[in-house]
Amino acid sequence: MARPRPASFEKAKTVAENRRARFDYFLDDIYEAGIALTGTEVKSLRFGEGSIAESYAEVKDHEVWLVNANIPEFSHGNRFNHEPKRPRKLLLHEREIERMRNAITREGMTLVPLSIYFNGRGRAKVELAVARGKKLHDKRDTAKARDWKREQQRLLRDRG
Numbered sequence: 001m002a003r004p005r006p007a008s009f010e011k012a013k014t015v016a017e018n019r020r021a022r023f024d025y026f027l028d029d030i031y032e033a034g035i036a037l038t039g040t041e042v043k044s045l046r047f048g049e050g051s052i053a054e055s056y057a058e059v060k061d062h063e064v065w066l067v068n069a070n071i072p073e074f075s076h077g078n079r080f081n082h083e084p085k086r087p088r089k090l091l092l093h094e095r096e097i098e099r100m101r102n103a104i105t106r107e108g109m110t111l112v113p114l115s116i117y118f119n120g121r122g123r124a125k126v127e128l129a130v131a132r133g134k135k136l137h138d139k140r141d142t143a144k145a146r147d148w149k150r151e152q153q154r155l156l157r158d159r160g
Contacts, residue, residue, distance in 0.1 A: 009032045009119070009127060010119050011115075011118075011119065012120050013117060013118045014115055014116075015045050015048055015049075015115075015116045015117055015118070016050040016051055016069075016115060017114070017115045018052050018055075018112065018113055018114050018115065021129065022114075023142065025132060025134060026132045027112075027130075028109075028130045028132065029103065029129065030128070030129045031092065031127075031130075032125055032126075032127060033064065033090040033091055033092045034090065034092075034123060034124070034125060035088055035089070035091065035126050036090075036091060037071075037124055038080075039080070040074035040080060040081050040082050041074075041082050043074045043076075043077070044072055044074045044082075045071060045116065050069070050070065050071045050072070050116055051069070051070045052066075052069045052070075052115070052116060052126075055068040055069040056110060056111060056112060057111035057113060058111065059097060059100055059104065059111070062097060063097070064092055064097055064100065065087045065088065065089055065090065066087065066088045066090055066113060066126060069085070069088060069113065070084055071084060090126060090128065100130060104130065108132050108133055109132055110130075110131055110132075110133070111128055111129070111130060111131075112128070112131045113126050113127065113128055113129075114128065
């Protein structure tokens with residue numbers, strides 16, 4: 001029997017977050033994926049360095065790859081240092097990869113990384129979402145709803 005997935009993933013230390021993703025995309029399914037890293041990449045991430053702001057994920061030959069994620073070179077790494085923007089393989093189950101492949105073949109769907117973090121066991125993970133891009137009017141509606149929620153909370157707090 002498969003182990004039930006938690007609603008949100010256990011994040012001991014968040015390294016990089018893609019804050020614009022929730023503003024620019026409608027997020028459908030969210031997955032937790034392992035990431036294949038070299039030693040100096042892990043050390044660089046543990047120091048809190050890394051960026052996924054302009055990165056994306058793609059499915060190639062039954063594998064998922066994280067493209068354009070920037071993990072800077074480790075300061076104390078010698079000739080074994082890594083390339084900062086190399087494509088990195090994401091580790092997922094075959095069923096999850098097939099589900100992602102079917103979802104992104106639909107019109108306007110893409111794979112967006114939301115965050116890179118270390119879980120409770122010290123493993124580097126990527127939070128990945130199947131997302132659909134928002135149009136300009138959708139972004140305005142989202143901002144309007146967010147402002148109204150903030151105003152509601154303020155009114156409720158003031159009235160006691």
